[in-house]
Amino acid sequence: MRYAMAVDTRKCVGCSDCVVACQTENNVPIGFCRDWVVEVMDGTYPQLEIEIRSERCNHCVNAPCVRCCPTGASHIIDGGIILVEHSDCIGCGACMASCPYDARYPHPDGYVDKCTFCVHRIKNGLSPACVAVCPTKCLYFGDLDDPNSDVSTVLKKRKFKTLIPEAGTAPQLYFLI
Amino acid sequence: MKEEIIVSGRMNQLIDPHLHIWHWQISLYLFLGGMAAGILAIAALYFIRGREKDYRTAVRITPFLAPILLILGLIALFIDLRHKLFFWQLYTNIKLQSPMSWGAWTLLVITPVSFIWCALHIKEIFPKWDWKFQFLYDLETFLNRFKKVLAWIMLIYAIILGIYTGILLSAFNARPLWNTSILGPLFLASGLSAGAAATLLLSKDKEERKQFARIDLVLIGVELFLIIHMFMGFLASTQVQIEAANMFLGGPYTMSFWIFVVILGMLIPALLEIMELGKFHIPVIVPAGLVIFGSLMLRFIIVYAGQVSRWLY
Numbered sequence: 001m002r003y004a005m006a007v008d009t010r011k012c013v014g015c016s017d018c019v020v021a022c023q024t025e026n027n028v029p030i031g032f033c034r035d036w037v038v039e040v041m042d043g044t045y046p047q048l049e050i051e052i053r054s055e056r057c058n059h060c061v062n063a064p065c066v067r068c069c070p071t072g073a074s075h076i077i078d079g080g081i082i083l084v085e086h087s088d089c090i091g092c093g094a095c096m097a098s099c100p101y102d103a104r105y106p107h108p109d110g111y112v113d114k115c116t117f118c119v120h121r122i123k124n125g126l127s128p129a130c131v132a133v134c135p136t137k138c139l140y141f142g143d144l145d146d147p148n149s150d151v152s153t154v155l156k157k158r159k160f161k162t163l164i165p166e167a168g169t170a171p172q173l174y175f176l177i
Numbered sequence: 178m179k180e181e182i183i184v185s186g187r188m189n190q191l192i193d194p195h196l197h198i199w200h201w202q203i204s205l206y207l208f209l210g211g212m213a214a215g216i217l218a219i220a221a222l223y224f225i226r227g228r229e230k231d232y233r234t235a236v237r238i239t240p241f242l243a244p245i246l247l248i249l250g251l252i253a254l255f256i257d258l259r260h261k262l263f264f265w266q267l268y269t270n271i272k273l274q275s276p277m278s279w280g281a282w283t284l285l286v287i288t289p290v291s292f293i294w295c296a297l298h299i300k301e302i303f304p305k306w307d308w309k310f311q312f313l314y315d316l317e318t319f320l321n322r323f324k325k326v327l328a329w330i331m332l333i334y335a336i337i338l339g340i341y342t343g344i345l346l347s348a349f350n351a352r353p354l355w356n357t358s359i360l361g362p363l364f365l366a367s368g369l370s371a372g373a374a375a376t377l378l379l380s381k382d383k384e385e386r387k388q389f390a391r392i393d394l395v396l397i398g399v400e401l402f403l404i405i406h407m408f409m410g411f412l413a414s415t416q417v418q419i420e421a422a423n424m425f426l427g428g429p430y431t432m433s434f435w436i437f438v439v440i441l442g443m444l445i446p447a448l449l450e451i452m453e454l455g456k457f458h459i460p461v462i463v464p465a466g467l468v469i470f471g472s473l474m475l476r477f478i479i480v481y482a483g484q485v486s487r488w489l490y
Binding site for chain 1: 178179180181182183184185186187188189191192193196198199257258259260261263264266267269270272274275276277278280281348349350351352415484487488
């Protein structure tokens with residue numbers, strides 16, 4: 001099993017509903033977020049091109065945060081999801097320094113927190129909160145090992161890219177272009 | 178023109194606009210740990226080589242600084258932690274891939290060893306020292322018998338401590354400036370140089386001072402070589418590392434790095450030490466103080482600049 005997410009940058013309108021849904025679902029403290037929306041404007045007027053990306057933890061195959069964590073609090077579970085065990089985390093910041101995507105934040109309670117792919121929801125057969133609320137249905141989530149999952153189907157049909165693959169992290173957040 | 182903005186209002190001051198997770202605590206610790214490592218490594222090395230009589234200060238007096246530096250460093254590290262009460266989780270497992278993990282275990286060995294080393298030489302500082310209890314005298318005799326083993330342990334762990342402070346940073350490939358294996362040897366050389374400067378400062382023996390001025394000169398040469406080597410490596414590497422190097426070659430850290438670290442912390446003390454070895458008389462506090470100051474600035478600048486350097490995206 002290999003969970004992954006695909007983001008359709010051509011369908012995303014940047015409404016930030018995914019951000020708010022995540023903050024509500026996961027009780028993210030005010031001022032922080034586990035996912036965020038990036039808008040890239042390219043070119044000069046009138047030849048402008050815009051790309052909107054809903055970004056979050058890439059749940060990398062070769063995760064530097066798991067490698068650098070001195071206590072094993074950052075760990076990979078079945079399906080390739082990377083989680084932080086709060087009671088093992090000492091809040092040293094090594095994982096934050098090691099993440100090329102800056103996907104983590106220090107929770108005011110002391111431990112480091114980040115996107116979990118809503119592991120509590122997918123265990124019950126639901127999709128992650130951000131995927132569930134997306135009004136343009138531009139987020140696809142599922143198991144890459146299952147050829148019929150939403151994410152596998154869309155990745156077969158469309159061209160895609162990942163963020164900074166040259167960092168050697170093998171990210172699992174795919175952006176359809 | 179390409180413009181990239183986060184439109185959903187991410188306002189995390191610790192990662193936006195660039196990483197700002199490690200502050201003075203980590204920089205200070207890297208310096209204190211490096212200097213303690215330098216002091217202990219030099220003491221152990223001269224003891225093993227049987228030069229204790231010639232370099233009495235280095236072997237018996239300067240090591241008294243090490244436990245103080247280590248304890249201060251540990252306090253700084255503890256202040257840095259955000260989930261403080263869980264710090265003991267560091268000692269529930271050994272993670273070989275995480276330099277921070279084996280650094281924590283190294284500290285667990287080297288700190289008590291540095292205390293033992295000082296206890297064995299306590300009469301150098303307090304000639305009338307009395308252990309009060311017979312078992313403490315027995316323990317002292319016992320440890321004195323294995324002093325050579327102790328010195329070997331101290332030498333090996335001091336070198337690991339000195340080099341790990343650099344490897345700790347170079348393990349983060351997300352920060353291109355840190356992601357160079359030169360950082361380990363550079364921090365080790367800088368720590369040894371600060372350790373040699375401490376003996377230079379404390380020694381009252383003219384011959385010993387001369388010897389440590391020579392050691393310091395060699396180490397400064399090694400550091401300069403490593404710094405040039407580091408920038409050569411960066412400039413011949415990928416775009417992100419070229420940009421990391423450019424922060425020091427015309428970018429925002431140019432002045433602070435070249436003035437404080439290279440000129441004040443290396444070139445001027447080297448010049449003063451050469452003059453001292455010649456006929457001039459230079460107050461020893463000036464070169465030694467500058468070397469220690471340069472060593473401290475190196476840690477601060479690398480820690481702060483590294484957090485600014487990032488992958489383009």
